[in-house]
Amino acid sequence: xxxxxxxxxxxxxxxxxxxxxxxxxxxxxxxxxxxIIGIFVFITREGLEFATTTLNIKEFFTSPRWAPTxxxxxxxxxxxxxxGTVSVTGTAMIVAIPFSLxxxxxxxxxxxxxxxxxxxxxVEMLAAIPSVVWGFIGLSIMNxxxxxxxxxxxxxxxxxxxxxxxLMAAPIMTTIAEDALKAVPDDYRQAAEAMGATRxxxxxxVVLPAARxxxxxxxLLGVGRGFGETMAVLMxxxxxxxxxxxxxxxxxxxxxxxxxxxxxxxxxxDHYGALFTLGIMLxxxxxxxxxxxxxxVRGIKKR
Amino acid sequence: xxxxxxxxxxxxxxxxxxxxxxxxxxxLLVLPVLIILALLVVRGGPVLSAEFLFEFPKNGxxxxxxxxxxxxxxxxxxxxxxxxxxxxxxxxxxxSEYAAxxxxxxxxxxxxxxxxGVPSIVHALFGxxxxxxFFKFGTSILAASLTLAIMTLPVVIVATRESLQAVxxxxxEACWSLGATRxxxxxxVVLPNAVSGILTGVILExxxxxxxxxxxxxxxxxFFLPFLPESVxxxxxxxxxxxxxxxxxxxxxxxxLPYGVxxxxxxxxxxxxxxxxxxxxxxxxxxxx
Numbered sequence: 001x002x003x004x005x006x007x008x009x010x011x012x013x014x015x016x017x018x019x020x021x022x023x024x025x026x027x028x029x030x031x032x033x034x035x036i037i038g039i040f041v042f043i044t045r046e047g048l049e050f051a052t053t054t055l056n057i058k059e060f061f062t063s064p065r066w067a068p069t070x071x072x073x074x075x076x077x078x079x080x081x082x083x084g085t086v087s088v089t090g091t092a093m094i095v096a097i098p099f100s101l102x103x104x105x106x107x108x109x110x111x112x113x114x115x116x117x118x119x120x121x122x123v124e125m126l127a128a129i130p131s132v133v134w135g136f137i138g139l140s141i142m143n144x145x146x147x148x149x150x151x152x153x154x155x156x157x158x159x160x161x162x163x164x165x166x167l168m169a170a171p172i173m174t175t176i177a178e179d180a181l182k183a184v185p186d187d188y189r190q191a192a193e194a195m196g197a198t199r200x201x202x203x204x205x206v207v208l209p210a211a212r213x214x215x216x217x218x219x220l221l222g223v224g225r226g227f228g229e230t231m232a233v234l235m236x237x238x239x240x241x242x243x244x245x246x247x248x249x250x251x252x253x254x255x256x257x258x259x260x261x262x263x264x265x266x267x268x269x270d271h272y273g274a275l276f277t278l279g280i281m282l283x284x285x286x287x288x289x290x291x292x293x294x295x296x297v298r299g300i301k302k303r
Numbered sequence: 304x305x306x307x308x309x310x311x312x313x314x315x316x317x318x319x320x321x322x323x324x325x326x327x328x329x330x331l332l333v334l335p336v337l338i339i340l341a342l343l344v345v346r347g348g349p350v351l352s353a354e355f356l357f358e359f360p361k362n363g364x365x366x367x368x369x370x371x372x373x374x375x376x377x378x379x380x381x382x383x384x385x386x387x388x389x390x391x392x393x394x395x396x397x398x399s400e401y402a403a404x405x406x407x408x409x410x411x412x413x414x415x416x417x418x419x420g421v422p423s424i425v426h427a428l429f430g431x432x433x434x435x436x437f438f439k440f441g442t443s444i445l446a447a448s449l450t451l452a453i454m455t456l457p458v459v460i461v462a463t464r465e466s467l468q469a470v471x472x473x474x475x476e477a478c479w480s481l482g483a484t485r486x487x488x489x490x491x492v493v494l495p496n497a498v499s500g501i502l503t504g505v506i507l508e509x510x511x512x513x514x515x516x517x518x519x520x521x522x523x524x525x526f527f528l529p530f531l532p533e534s535v536x537x538x539x540x541x542x543x544x545x546x547x548x549x550x551x552x553x554x555x556x557x558x559x560l561p562y563g564v565x566x567x568x569x570x571x572x573x574x575x576x577x578x579x580x581x582x583x584x585x586x587x588x589x590x591x592x
Binding site: 014015017018021022024025026027028029030031032033035036038039042043045046098099100102103105106107109110111119121122123124125126128129130131132133135136137139140141167170174198199200203221224225227228229230231235255258259262263267275276279282283286287289290291293294 | 314315317318321322324325326328329331332333335336339342343389390391392393394395396397398400401402407410411413414415416417418420421422423424425426427428429431432433436437453456457460484485486487489510511513514515516517520521543544546547550551561562565568569572573576577580
């Protein structure tokens with residue numbers, strides 16, 4: 001005899017368990033949103049009071065004098081730190097963009113079989129090297145090379161940190177750019193080849209334009225990575241507050257300032273608040289970069 | 304018959320030139336790193352020994368081994384995994400098995416991307432503001448590990464989601480049609496088929512977590528401790544921070560020592576990565592569907 005609908009739709013243990021799991025995984029699912037909001041709330045909580053009362057916003061963005069521990073008059077000018085971050089990230093991108101896009105084109109369009117697999121694994125390994133090891137390499141190896149090669153007194157400068165950062169950002173940019181190139185349908189390539197285009201014409205006239213958004217987003221994520229990198233920049237940039245005139249000047253980055261000074265500050269002091277204010281700025285800028293990169297990628301998917 | 308015209312030959316030459324340029328760029332990208340790794344092995348290799356691994360630092364960290372730092376890194380990674388793996392897998396199960404394609408899912412994805420993109424030092428500030436100060440864990444293994452867990456959460460979520468989504472929909476439908484609930488299906492069919500993929504992600508996370516420095520500097524890792532931690536509320540030394548300290552903060556460290564620490568850190572990270580890549584390749588080869 002057939003059971004009634006109610007009996008089949010019984011709310012037994014399995015049903016309740018299913019409900020409980022649904023709630024649990026939902027909590028897990030929204031945890032990413034909760035955490036990203038949590039990060040913003042907590043760094044703002046610590047930094048906002050200082051930023052809205054003690055801090056002179058005009059001085060913050062226009063003065064190169066960062067002297068939070070000054071006995072007579074502490075000043076919080078972040079201009080030199082911003083210049084430090086921008087110069088190092090800029091140098092890194094000059095190094096990383098051509099090489100990583102070139103490598104992505106080679107891996108996606110030319111390399112085949114084993115070579116391709118080996119190169120991809122090598123690039124992935126490159127991305128795994130911890131930033132403190134990169135910093136150590138800048139300190140112990142690049143430093144000497146720069147001093148010898150360019151005959152300058154100190155090798156810890158914009159060039160050193162920029163090259164190190166470029167090598168760090170390049171693998172990520174290569175991987176994302178290669179994915180973007182691979183996502184271009186083979187039909188496009190075949191159609192172009194059928195019309196007599198050579199391999200490089202196919203790449204330059206068809207594949208690169210079609211993958212444009214993905215490539216832009218790869219570069220943006222590389223910039224974001226360089227901007228937020230801490231240990232390597234702290235160790236390789238020379239760490240002196242300075243608006244650089246040349247790549248051989250030592251600088252100090254925003255991230256490195258927080259890393260170097262947070263240990264010496266008392267919780268709740270002005271200096272502590274100032275470092276959290278730098279943190280808020282870093283958070284907002286990387287948020288915008290990541291958001292833009294995502295929107296640009298979404299642009300390709302729509303088409 | 305096909306005969307190459309002047310033009311064909313020119314095209315071929317140009318193509319060869321481009322091919323060479325791109326290959327050179329790839330080589331130039333990979334080569335410096337291989338040279339650097341070789342240097343680390345040459346200069347750091349002689350330092351690595353059983354005593355180096357199992358002794359405490361001596362004479363103000365200018366001699367002796369790295370045992371407390373090595374152990375500290377292992378503890379930090381384990382505690383971080385205990386927090387991030389359950390949360391990350393739950394998030395991935397939600398995204399892959401429950402979530403509809405709506406604004407909430409898009410917001411979650413955006414949050415994951417941003418969580419991965421937030422600078423490590425900002426994660427450190429968050430760890431200080433939230434775990435050390437607000438939740439009053441103090442500078443402790445717990446605070447440092449939770450900070451690391453949040454930072455590497457996107458790695459677990461993305462890897463797990465991918466391996467869950469790789470399980471064919473037909474498997475789920477077959478299970479549902481037998482009257483199983485969603486959770487029964489996930490537990491009996493989806494997770495077992497995805498478990499090795501999840502493992503790949505977890506190993507990758509171990510490698511990321513072990514190398515991080517900035518997030519633990521102010522949340523629980525100490526420059527030097529003469530004893531081992533006894534609970535998660537104690538501070539600990541860590542390999543990554545130890546490398547930073549002996550190469551920048553301590554005078555009179557013999558040249559080989561930091562190379563040894565750097566090499567040890569690289570070996571841990573690269574072995575974990577190689578394991579993860581190897582497992583992935585192996586799985587791709589033996590996939591049943």
